[in-house]
Amino acid sequence: MKPILALVATVCLLLFSSPVWAGSLILQLTDSDGNPVSDAVVKLTGDTPGAVLSHQSHIIDQRDETFSVYVLLISVGDDVTFRNSDQTRHHVYSFSPLGQFEYLLAPGEKSPPILLSKPGVVAVGCNIHDRMITHIYVSDTAWAARSDPQGQVEIKDVPNGTYVAHIWHPKLRPGKPELAETVTLGDSPVKLSSVLQLLPDRPKSGGEYRRY
Amino acid sequence: MRLGFRNRLAGFLLVSLILVQTVTAGFVYSFTQKALVEQGKKQLSASSDLFVHQLDALSQRVAEGVHILSLDFALRQAIALQNSQTVLSALRNHGRRVGATRMRLIALDGTIEGDTLDATAAGKAFGYDDLLDGAAAEGRATAVVAFDGHAYWTVLVPVMAPTPIAYISADIPLDDAMMDTLRQLSSLPREILLVADRGDGKWRSLASCLENAEILDQLLPLGEPPSAVQPSLMNSHGRRDLVLAKSLRTPAGSSPVLVVLGLSLDDAFRQYEPVVLVLVAILAAGMSVALFGTTLIARSVAKPIEALAKVAARIATGDYAPLPWVPQPDEIGQLSNALGDMALAIQEREEHILHQARHDVITGLPNRMAMTDAIAFDLANGQPKPFTLMMIGLPRLQEIVNTVGHDFRDHLMRHVGDRLRRAAAPEGLVARVADSGFAVWQQSETPQVSPKQMIQAVGEIFRQGDIAVDIATAIGIVRVPDHGTDASLLLQRADIALHQALLLPDDRIVFYDPGRDPHRSDHLTLMSDLREALDRNELRLHYQPKIKLAAGRVGGAEALVRWTHARRGFVAPDQFIAMAEETGNIRRLTNWALATGIAQAAEWQRRGFELRLSVNLSVRDLGDKSLPDRVRDLLENYGARPENIVLEITESAIMGEPDDAIAVLRRLADQGIDLSIDDFGVGQSSFTYLRRLPVRELKIDKSFVLNLAESSEDAVIVRSIVELGHNLGYKVTAEGIETEAAMQFLADLGCDYGQGYHMAKALPLDGFEKFIVGGRWPALTLVTS
Numbered sequence: 001m002k003p004i005l006a007l008v009a010t011v012c013l014l015l016f017s018s019p020v021w022a023g024s025l026i027l028q029l030t031d032s033d034g035n036p037v038s039d040a041v042v043k044l045t046g047d048t049p050g051a052v053l054s055h056q057s058h059i060i061d062q063r064d065e066t067f068s069v070y071v072l073l074i075s076v077g078d079d080v081t082f083r084n085s086d087q088t089r090h091h092v093y094s095f096s097p098l099g100q101f102e103y104l105l106a107p108g109e110k111s112p113p114i115l116l117s118k119p120g121v122v123a124v125g126c127n128i129h130d131r132m133i134t135h136i137y138v139s140d141t142a143w144a145a146r147s148d149p150q151g152q153v154e155i156k157d158v159p160n161g162t163y164v165a166h167i168w169h170p171k172l173r174p175g176k177p178e179l180a181e182t183v184t185l186g187d188s189p190v191k192l193s194s195v196l197q198l199l200p201d202r203p204k205s206g207g208e209y210r211r212y
Numbered sequence: 213m214r215l216g217f218r219n220r221l222a223g224f225l226l227v228s229l230i231l232v233q234t235v236t237a238g239f240v241y242s243f244t245q246k247a248l249v250e251q252g253k254k255q256l257s258a259s260s261d262l263f264v265h266q267l268d269a270l271s272q273r274v275a276e277g278v279h280i281l282s283l284d285f286a287l288r289q290a291i292a293l294q295n296s297q298t299v300l301s302a303l304r305n306h307g308r309r310v311g312a313t314r315m316r317l318i319a320l321d322g323t324i325e326g327d328t329l330d331a332t333a334a335g336k337a338f339g340y341d342d343l344l345d346g347a348a349a350e351g352r353a354t355a356v357v358a359f360d361g362h363a364y365w366t367v368l369v370p371v372m373a374p375t376p377i378a379y380i381s382a383d384i385p386l387d388d389a390m391m392d393t394l395r396q397l398s399s400l401p402r403e404i405l406l407v408a409d410r411g412d413g414k415w416r417s418l419a420s421c422l423e424n425a426e427i428l429d430q431l432l433p434l435g436e437p438p439s440a441v442q443p444s445l446m447n448s449h450g451r452r453d454l455v456l457a458k459s460l461r462t463p464a465g466s467s468p469v470l471v472v473l474g475l476s477l478d479d480a481f482r483q484y485e486p487v488v489l490v491l492v493a494i495l496a497a498g499m500s501v502a503l504f505g506t507t508l509i510a511r512s513v514a515k516p517i518e519a520l521a522k523v524a525a526r527i528a529t530g531d532y533a534p535l536p537w538v539p540q541p542d543e544i545g546q547l548s549n550a551l552g553d554m555a556l557a558i559q560e561r562e563e564h565i566l567h568q569a570r571h572d573v574i575t576g577l578p579n580r581m582a583m584t585d586a587i588a589f590d591l592a593n594g595q596p597k598p599f600t601l602m603m604i605g606l607p608r609l610q611e612i613v614n615t616v617g618h619d620f621r622d623h624l625m626r627h628v629g630d631r632l633r634r635a636a637a638p639e640g641l642v643a644r645v646a647d648s649g650f651a652v653w654q655q656s657e658t659p660q661v662s663p664k665q666m667i668q669a670v671g672e673i674f675r676q677g678d679i680a681v682d683i684a685t686a687i688g689i690v691r692v693p694d695h696g697t698d699a700s701l702l703l704q705r706a707d708i709a710l711h712q713a714l715l716l717p718d719d720r721i722v723f724y725d726p727g728r729d730p731h732r733s734d735h736l737t738l739m740s741d742l743r744e745a746l747d748r749n750e751l752r753l754h755y756q757p758k759i760k761l762a763a764g765r766v767g768g769a770e771a772l773v774r775w776t777h778a779r780r781g782f783v784a785p786d787q788f789i790a791m792a793e794e795t796g797n798i799r800r801l802t803n804w805a806l807a808t809g810i811a812q813a814a815e816w817q818r819r820g821f822e823l824r825l826s827v828n829l830s831v832r833d834l835g836d837k838s839l840p841d842r843v844r845d846l847l848e849n850y851g852a853r854p855e856n857i858v859l860e861i862t863e864s865a866i867m868g869e870p871d872d873a874i875a876v877l878r879r880l881a882d883q884g885i886d887l888s889i890d891d892f893g894v895g896q897s898s899f900t901y902l903r904r905l906p907v908r909e910l911k912i913d914k915s916f917v918l919n920l921a922e923s924s925e926d927a928v929i930v931r932s933i934v935e936l937g938h939n940l941g942y943k944v945t946a947e948g949i950e951t952e953a954a955m956q957f958l959a960d961l962g963c964d965y966g967q968g969y970h971m972a973k974a975l976p977l978d979g980f981e982k983f984i985v986g987g988r989w990p991a992l993t994l995v996t997s
Binding site: 093095123124125126127130132133135170173174175199200 | 283285288289292293319320321322348349350372373374375376377
């Protein structure tokens with residue numbers, strides 16, 4: 001796949017040339033069936049470290065036994081507050097090395113703000129409702145973006161240079177090497193596409209599953 | 213052993229029954245077996261599917277259990293915090309809940325982090341990547357895995373916190389007890405075996421649930437890989453089993469595990485054993501019924517047939533006692549009645565044939581056979597009493613037949629038979645024993661009818677319509693026991709006596725005289741000796757010179773047969789010639805004499821002698837139509853001139869002979885041979901008759917010549933014959949000249965030839981040749997210049 005990506009990248013470079021200081025990357029993500037992949041996070045690391053955005057506070061709501069976002073992209077140093085808008089209690093927990101917490105939230109209750117100061121991904125679940133899950137992607141650079149429902153990720157205003165595009169998605173198979181692309185950004189926007197091998201959606205409960 | 217009808221019928225029915233039953237049983241067995249096998253195969257296929265399904269369902273429940281315990285918060289926390297001791301103890305504890313004997317914690321990259329069984333396993337690879345893939349994708353994965361000689365379910369679930377942080381694997385043993393549980397859950401076959409390759413190509417059992425331990429050899433013969441991917445019929449070790457092997461899902465990298473299912477056909481057949489018993493019972497019952505039935509039928513058929521066979525055998529012996537009428541309308545009854553009718557018909561016909569066989573058809577009198585039996589019967593009863601057997605013949609019968617025919621003869625015979633029967637009645641028995649003769653058998657003691665009375669009874673004249681014939685009767689008589697006591701011998705001797713009587717001119721009654729019987733046994737021997745003598749050339753011709761009286765020279769000779777028997781010595785010619793005539797040997801004798809005489813005549817002819825050789829013919833020779841041809845052939849063969857041969861035949865013999873005999877004589881004369889009448893003067897020949905014969909010479913009977921000197925009457929007769937003969941153109945010869953005076957007298961009379969002892973008796977060849985060369989009357993010779 002990589003040679004093809006490189007070829008496509010070169011073609012794109014020729015087509016969309018732009019000023020040195022104003023490189024941008026547009027990444028189109030699809031799954032193996034050709035469907036757009038949303039909620040993927042792409043982060044560029046490379047010659048020039050991206051600036052960290054200023055502190056922000058985020059609220060993840062819990063409504064209808066679902067976290068309000070599936071993937072939340074924040075910057076290092078941001079804080080996140082969990083709010084229970086349901087009529088049931090929720091047991092929000094995380095065993096992430098970035099931050100272990102555990103809050104039993106009554107209806108209408110809020111957790112204290114949780115400061116996340118290290119980059120990484122924090123998976124948060126509810127111990128009462130197994131299917132409730134959200135992921136907080138903590139980025140240490142501003143050059144990170146989340147794919148929209150069309151599967152597009154656009155990272156703008158990146159100085160020219162060579163970068164590694166780290167692609168993450170909750171449904172990438174755990175335990176596998178990280179998915180990464182080396183890209184060279186120039187004057188014109190680089191347009192790339194990438195196919196992600198995602199795990200299938202879990203059955204809701206008790207249904208058929210693959211057996212060996 | 214001879215198979216009677218009964219046994220054959222019974223055998224046929226039994227064999228048919230057994231055949232039908234066997235074929236039926238065979239088909240039933242074959243179809244049943246086929247159906248059982250097909251049914252068993254379907255059952256086995258369904259069972260194997262069911263087994264896998266049950267295994268899956270059970271594994272799903274086990275996986276669910278493992279999944280649930282993976283959700284335990286404390287466990288997840290311990291794993292997340294990598295508190296390995298806590299994790300292991302928790303896994304051990306949770307494993308017990310699901311029946312797992314081994315629990316393992318596996319990192320996301322597939323390395324083992326903890327093992328409840330093997331502390332050294334940490335850091336090693338789990339190995340079953342496809343299980344890891346499945347667990348990651350589906351949330352759980354199960355497979356059957358074989359290791360350490362056991363089979364396990366390996367269930368792998370991810371630990372979600374809330375995203376996967378590790379995997380837990382649980383190994384639940386698939387042991388015999390589990391097999392048993394599986395079987396009890398559903399109607400699986402009795403024989404279940406889990407097998408796996410040990411890694412060295414040898415397959416072995418991992419777990420089993422076997423009702424029959426011995427089926428193991430069928431399911432897994434000698435550790436070979438199970439081959440029955442389709443339901444197959446296995447026949448070995450005296451068992452019949454249907455076997456099916458099915459692969460179980462195993463992860464990549466694990467040796468394959470198969471489940472082998474067995475279904476005993478023997479068991480399936482066992483439920484049909486009562487059917488076999490019933491079939492055998494039906495066969496036995498059917499055979500009994502068939503035996504009983506055939507015995508009844510066969511008896512109803514065979515019994516009467518055997519009885520009829522006995523009756524037929526009885527009829528064959530001549531017992532024609534009537535059969536009881538059989539009212540039975542079937543074939544047996546018809547046969548029996550037909551047999552009875554046949555016996556009656558045979559009896560009637562036999563009586564008729566017997567009557568015909570023992571009676572003369574023309575006269576109705578008993579025939580010769582019946583007479584023989586009657587005589588034998590009379591003679592067999594006690595002491596032989598004196599009997600008289602008269603054989604009555606009609607001398608003129610042949611003449612009568614020649615003149616007026618056979619029908620008249622039959623009437624005549626009936627008439628004579630009737631007369632005789634009346635004359636002999638009541639004691640005497642009359643039979644027609646020959647074409648021309650009757651026999652009368654009387655007891656001598658009782659007043660009997662004499663021969664003369666018999667002749668009178670027959671009468672002298674028989675009239676039939678316009679024809680009246682003079683019946684001459686001749687009688688030959690034998691007396692019992694003087695002339696024998698054997699019936700056929702008596703008849704034969706009476707015949708001989710009759711034969712002699714028939715030769716007599718009148719008063720033709722002759723009693724049997726053994727001395728004159730040419731048919732006595734020594735005569736028969738003599739005749740066979742004669743035939744041998746002819747064959748061996750023991751006979752000789754002697755030659756009696758005939759003097760040509762006018763010339764005083766030998767002018768011819770009469771050839772006379774002489775026989776010197778090897779044992780008996782000299783046999784008189786009268787004796788054996790008469791006998792040869794009686795017994796039919798005369799023709800051979802004549803042939804021999806002709807051949808020898810003609811050869812000798814030819815020899816003399818060559819040597820220049822002018823001799824005429826006379827050879828005697830018997831009247832019986834004249835019945836031989838080939839005689840003239842034979843004589844001609846002899847003449848030609850030897851080169852003899854016919855005028856040198858004279859054939860003599862006696863006057864009495866030639867008289868009354870049929871025209872055929874005359875024709876033979878004429879053909880001989882036509883060849884140039886002279887014929888001479890021998891013994892002329894004593895017979896009853898008429899000159900009229902004589903003129904019909906081609907005769908050239910008369911030979912005066914010696915009875916006239918012997919007493920020529922003493923009897924003036926004889927001299928007159930001789931003179932008359934000589935004159936008469938000469939006048940008729942015959943030459944005349946006188947024989948029996950014994951004196952010079954007689955010779956002189958005859959010479960003076962002009963008699964042509966003379967012969968007699970005065971000149972010479974018959975001489976053997978050498979004597980004769982001396983006589984004709986050096987004697988008083990040398991032979992005439994041809995003048996040769």
